[in-house]
Amino acid sequence: MMDTIKTTQTAITSKHLFLRAAAGAETERPPVWLMRQAGRILPQYRALRAKFPDFKVFVKTPEAAAEATIQPVDELGVDAAIIFSDILVVPEAMGLDYEMIEAKGPRFPKVIENQGDVDVLLSGSEAAEQLVYVYEALKITKAALADRVPLIGFAGAPWTIFAYMIEGSGSKTFSKARRMLYVDPVLSHMLLQKITDTTIAYLKHQVAAGADLLQLFDSWAGELPPAHYRAFAVPYLRQICAAIPEVPKTVFAKGAWFALEDLAELPCQVIGLDWNISPEYAKKATGGSKVLQGNLDPCNLYADAATIKKETKAMLQAFGGKHIANLGHGVYPDTPLDGVRVFVDTVRES
Amino acid sequence: MMDTIKTTQTAITSKHLFLRAAAGAETERPPVWLMRQAGRILPQYRALRAKFPDFKVFVKTPEAAAEATIQPVDELGVDAAIIFSDILVVPEAMGLDYEMIEAKGPRFPKVIENQGDVDVLLSGSEAAEQLVYVYEALKITKAALADRVPLIGFAGAPWTIFAYMIEGSGSKTFSKARRMLYVDPVLSHMLLQKITDTTIAYLKHQVAAGADLLQLFDSWAGELPPAHYRAFAVPYLRQICAAIPEVPKTVFAKGAWFALEDLAELPCQVIGLDWNISPEYAKKATGGSKVLQGNLDPCNLYADAATIKKETKAMLQAFGGKHIANLGHGVYPDTPLDGVRVFVDTVRES
Numbered sequence: 001m002m003d004t005i006k007t008t009q010t011a012i013t014s015k016h017l018f019l020r021a022a023a024g025a026e027t028e029r030p031p032v033w034l035m036r037q038a039g040r041i042l043p044q045y046r047a048l049r050a051k052f053p054d055f056k057v058f059v060k061t062p063e064a065a066a067e068a069t070i071q072p073v074d075e076l077g078v079d080a081a082i083i084f085s086d087i088l089v090v091p092e093a094m095g096l097d098y099e100m101i102e103a104k105g106p107r108f109p110k111v112i113e114n115q116g117d118v119d120v121l122l123s124g125s126e127a128a129e130q131l132v133y134v135y136e137a138l139k140i141t142k143a144a145l146a147d148r149v150p151l152i153g154f155a156g157a158p159w160t161i162f163a164y165m166i167e168g169s170g171s172k173t174f175s176k177a178r179r180m181l182y183v184d185p186v187l188s189h190m191l192l193q194k195i196t197d198t199t200i201a202y203l204k205h206q207v208a209a210g211a212d213l214l215q216l217f218d219s220w221a222g223e224l225p226p227a228h229y230r231a232f233a234v235p236y237l238r239q240i241c242a243a244i245p246e247v248p249k250t251v252f253a254k255g256a257w258f259a260l261e262d263l264a265e266l267p268c269q270v271i272g273l274d275w276n277i278s279p280e281y282a283k284k285a286t287g288g289s290k291v292l293q294g295n296l297d298p299c300n301l302y303a304d305a306a307t308i309k310k311e312t313k314a315m316l317q318a319f320g321g322k323h324i325a326n327l328g329h330g331v332y333p334d335t336p337l338d339g340v341r342v343f344v345d346t347v348r349e350s
Numbered sequence: 351m352m353d354t355i356k357t358t359q360t361a362i363t364s365k366h367l368f369l370r371a372a373a374g375a376e377t378e379r380p381p382v383w384l385m386r387q388a389g390r391i392l393p394q395y396r397a398l399r400a401k402f403p404d405f406k407v408f409v410k411t412p413e414a415a416a417e418a419t420i421q422p423v424d425e426l427g428v429d430a431a432i433i434f435s436d437i438l439v440v441p442e443a444m445g446l447d448y449e450m451i452e453a454k455g456p457r458f459p460k461v462i463e464n465q466g467d468v469d470v471l472l473s474g475s476e477a478a479e480q481l482v483y484v485y486e487a488l489k490i491t492k493a494a495l496a497d498r499v500p501l502i503g504f505a506g507a508p509w510t511i512f513a514y515m516i517e518g519s520g521s522k523t524f525s526k527a528r529r530m531l532y533v534d535p536v537l538s539h540m541l542l543q544k545i546t547d548t549t550i551a552y553l554k555h556q557v558a559a560g561a562d563l564l565q566l567f568d569s570w571a572g573e574l575p576p577a578h579y580r581a582f583a584v585p586y587l588r589q590i591c592a593a594i595p596e597v598p599k600t601v602f603a604k605g606a607w608f609a610l611e612d613l614a615e616l617p618c619q620v621i622g623l624d625w626n627i628s629p630e631y632a633k634k635a636t637g638g639s640k641v642l643q644g645n646l647d648p649c650n651l652y653a654d655a656a657t658i659k660k661e662t663k664a665m666l667q668a669f670g671g672k673h674i675a676n677l678g679h680g681v682y683p684d685t686p687l688d689g690v691r692v693f694v695d696t697v698r699e700s
Contacts, residue, residue, distance in 0.1 A: 172520070175682050178649035182657060222572075222605075225625045225647045225678075255572075257607060258626055275575045276608055297575045299528040307532065328575075332525050 011248060016150045018080045021324050022213055022248045022270050024291055030316060030323045031079035032347035033152075034340065035252075036330030037072035038084040041337055044071050055100040059086055062136035069141045073149055076344050080150050080213075083141060083206075085134055087156030087217055091165050093130035094121045094198055098164075111168040111176075115187055123194040128201035135209040142210030153211025155203055157218035157253065158195040158236040159229075165191065174223045181224075181232055188232060196236045200243045207246050215250040215272070216240065222255015222274075229259045234266070241267040250293060254329065260285035275328030279318035292319060295328035301339035308339055312346040361598060366500045368430040371674050372563055372598045372619050374641055380666060380673045381429035382697035383502075384690065385602075386680030387422035388434040391687055394421050405450040409436055412486035419491045423499055426694050430500050430563070433491060433556075435484055437506030437567055441515050443480035444471045444548055448514075461518040461526075465537055473544035478551035485559035492560030503561025505553055507568035507603065508545040508586040509579075515541065524573045531574075531582055538582060546586045550593045557596050565600040565622070566590065572605015572624075579609045584616070591617040600643060604679065610635035625678030629668035642669060645678035651689035658689055662696040 011023035018031040039045055045068055052058035059065060068084035088098050088106055098108045112118060122130070142151055156164075163177040164170075171177075181188050203214050216237060221229060233253070241249050251263055252272025263271050264286040273282050273294035282292050300311050316325065325347040331340060361373035368381040389395055395418055402408035409415060418434035438448050438456055448458045462468060472480070492501055506514075514520075516527040531538050553564050566587060571579060583603070591599050601613055602622025613621050614636040623632050623644035632642050650661050666675065675697040681690060 170522070173648075173679075173682065175649055175684075178647070179652040182649055182653040222626065226628050228647070255605075255626070258628065258631070276572065276605070278576050278608065281608070297528070297578070298523075299525055299532055302529040303532040329523075332523065334525075 014150075015147075016079075016212075018150050018324070019212060019248070021322075022250070022291055024269065024322060026321065029350045030319070030325045030347060032325040032344050033078040033080040033082065034072070034076075034327055034331045034344075035082075036333075037076065037078055038068045038082065039331070040333035041331055041335050041340055042071050042075055043337075044075065055102075059084070059089065060133045062133050062140050065133075065137035066140040066144060069137070069151075070144055073145070076340060077348065078149070078344060080152050081141065081145060082152040082154060082215070083134070083138055083211070085137070085154070087154070087161065087219075088164060089131055089134060090127070090155060090161055090195065090198055090202060093127040093202075094123060094194065095127075096121065096165055105170045106164065108164065108168040112165045112191060115190075118187060118191050118194065121191075121194055122198075124197040125201045127198040128205055131202055131205070134202075135205050138206060138209035138211060150212035151210055152213050152215055153203060153206035153209075154215040154217060155199045157216045157221070157233065157251070158192045158199065158240075159221065159224070159233040160217065160219045161195045161199075162188070162192055163220045163223070165195075174220055177220075178223060178228075181228055192232060192236050196239050200240055203240065203244055207244060211247065213248045213250065213270075214244065215252060218251070218253035218256065220255075221253035221259070224256075226258045229256060230262060234259065234262050237263075237268075238266055252293070257281070257285075264289050270324060272326070273328060277328075279315065279320075283319075288322070291322045291324060293324040293326050295326065296343065298327045298329050298332050298335065301327075301331065301335045301343055303339070305338070305342045308342045309346050312343055313350070316347065316350050364500075365497075366429075366562075368500050368674070369562060369598070371672075372600070372641055374619065374672060376671065379700045380669070380675045380697060382675040382694050383428040383430040383432065384422070384426075384677055384681045384694075385432075386683075387426065387428055388418045388432065389681070390683035391681055391685050391690055392421050392425055393687075394425065405452075409434070409439065410483045412483050412490055415483075415487035416490040416494060419487070419501075420494055423495070426690060427698065428499070428694060430502050431491065431495060432502040432504060432565070433484070433488055433561070435487070435504070437504070437511065437569075438514060439481055439484060440477070440505060440511055440545065440548055440552060443477045443552075444473060444544065445477075446471065446515055455520045456514065458514065458518040462515045462541060465540075468537060468541050468544065471541075471544055472548075474547040475551045477548040478555055481552055481555070484552075485555050488556055488559035488561055500562035501560055502563050502565055503553060503556035503559075504565040504567060505549045505590075507566045507571070507583065507601070508542045508549065508590075509571065509574070509583040510567065510569045511545045511549075512538070512542055513570045513573070515545075524570055527570075528573060528578075531578055535582075542582060542586050546589050550590055553590065553594055557594060561597065563598045563600065563620075564594065565602060568601070568603035568606065570605075571603035571609070574606075576608045579606060580612060584609065584612050587613075587618075588616055602643070607631070607635075614639050620674060622676070623678060627678075629665065629670075633669075638672070641672045641674060643674040643676050645676065646693065648677045648679050648682050648685065651677075651681070651685045651693055653689070655688070655692045658692045659696050662693055663700070666697065666700050
């Protein structure tokens with residue numbers, strides 16, 4: 001707890017708007033960044049991406065990852081960079097290889113089905129040591145940014161990584177992963193703990209390599225009933241947040257409106273919100289204890305400039321402080337760059 | 351309103367548990383049925399399905415649809431039958447043809463892109479008259495059921511049908527459909543109104559053919575921000591519910607936890623709930639004004655009998671009356687039939 005207080009105080013006096021806001025300080029305006037800002041919305045990203053026929057080679061080339069990370073800072077003037085990587089590097093480091101299939105998403109040729117499958121997985125430092133290319137990318141990025149904006153590190157939340165490891169791909173229902181929680185809760189906890197141990201070691205390395213804040217993405221949070229989210233997701237989020245007091249943490253649990261009260265009690269500083277959640281609901285559910293990040297509907301950025309400006313201002317007003325402006329989901333790849341610019345500029349001029 | 355009161359009073363004195371419960375009467379136990387109970391969980395359905403290589407031919411063969419509808423009543427002893435059909439027969443009747451691709455889902459070769467596309471669509475009675483095969487299936491089912499259990503008719507909610515007509519298939523984000531609401535709200539309302547007019551005519555025919563209750567499925571409700579759900583979904587649900595006072599109505603808006611207060615004000619009797627929503631939250635948000643239907647996690651039925659029994663009982667207790675027992679989503683096709691049986695029997699023995 002002492003560490004957290006020290007961290008918070010360091011952040012409050014930071015020169016960086018983003019870190020001051022994340023620490024809960026009153027700021028001249030909310031900082032702004034976008035999930036997936038390092039991505040296909042930028043022409044310079046598409047040019048860089050074209051050099052790597054294999055997405056995974058791209059992710060594993062630190063210089064390229066660093067370049068992709070910095071592009072949106074140069075192009076859009078966002079208040080933070082987020083390291084270009086993928087949440088699935090963690091299961092891969094644990095020994096479960098995946099393929100990234102163009103326009104389809106990830107696929108795991110082998111999935112976790114039983115105790116034996118869990119037993120052979122690497123975990124903790126041993127797994128995290130496989131991810132040197134991420135730490136290298138962070139170091140290169142950090143040096144190249146030269147303290148212009150803070151650098152966000154990230155990982156998938158344990159339930160979301162678990163879901164991919166059991167299901168083997170994206171899914172409309174994630175029913176295989178959800179089934180496992182009912183039919184073998186003991187094995188489920190065992191796997192979740194291995195993922196958690198790995199994630200903690202991974203994120204500690206990220207901090208050592210220069211990450212100023214860490215975000216946990218729980219993309220499939222909304223697939224679980226509230227009792228299961230409390231039993232199989234929240235305790236592992238808590239372990240991770242508690243294990244890394246050195247930097248502020250953001251938890252983004254998409255679809256987990258029903259768990260906002262639980263998330264508000266985590267030892268993290270920021271809660272990310274999807275676009276289903278009204279600022280009023282979020283403020284009430286979290287009791288003002290956290291900084292809130294989000295949550296404009298990404299589809300809003302397809303609209304004309306006047307509409308984007310109006311809706312962005314309405315969102316800023318509804319949050320009214322203790323707020324980091326963002327979308328409620330990663331920016332969609334076909335979003336017009338001009339729409340993204342209007343969003344960012346509207347926050348910057350607020 | 352007078353009609354609604356009359357309908358409710360008729361239902362309260364019905365011999366059918368399901369209709370009494372839907373009318374808000376106190377019942378000896380909650381009725382139970384499952385969304386997608388007429389489907390792949392039943393061996394006799396799979397045998398019937400095997401006779402029709404083309405899913406759409408199956409749907410358009412009234413005798414076969416009636417047989418599929420009655421199978422779960424015979425096999426599981428559920429308290430209601432739901433007509434075997436598909437929500438996409440409505441866009442097809444309006445002039446937008448779809449294909450059902452095995453293991454992938456629906457695909458529309460042509461989608462709605464502009465005013466011209468909307469203008470040429472049939473709507474209202476003219477479209478509803480294309481769906482004689484559904485009314486025929488209802489009549490055959492009604493006669494064959496011989497009043498053993500009530501018969502549920504259904505349709506997709508306008509926003510969900512709109513989403514398919516714009517998007518052209520299922521989608522992880524439905525970003526094209528959501529985009530349309532921002533870039534052309536006028537055209538969006540025009541299309542939603544045409545779908546609504548068709549749905550009203552379609553459901554009136556279903557009632558004339560023997561449907562005792564109507565359910566609206568808003569499968570993609572959870573993709574919209576609250577303000578859009580209020581502007582582009584709720585008013586059309588209201589029109590439909592108000593236009594058919596003859597029978598009770600159920601609205602199941604998956605993912606629309608944020609709109610429960612609005613749904614509670616619709617002229618319908620029952621609100622369907624997904625498994626993210628706790629009974630306590632739903633009761634509070636609807637203020638006791640509606641009968642609640644749901645909402646066990648469908649994945650629960652993969653568990654052993656003792657677990658299913660325990661969780662089903664806990665759910666019944668948490669709702670504690672004004673309740674129709676169901677899952678929080680359609681039963682998943684690979685659910686063991688024994689698990690389904692334990693669920694149904696636990697409610698029946700409660």
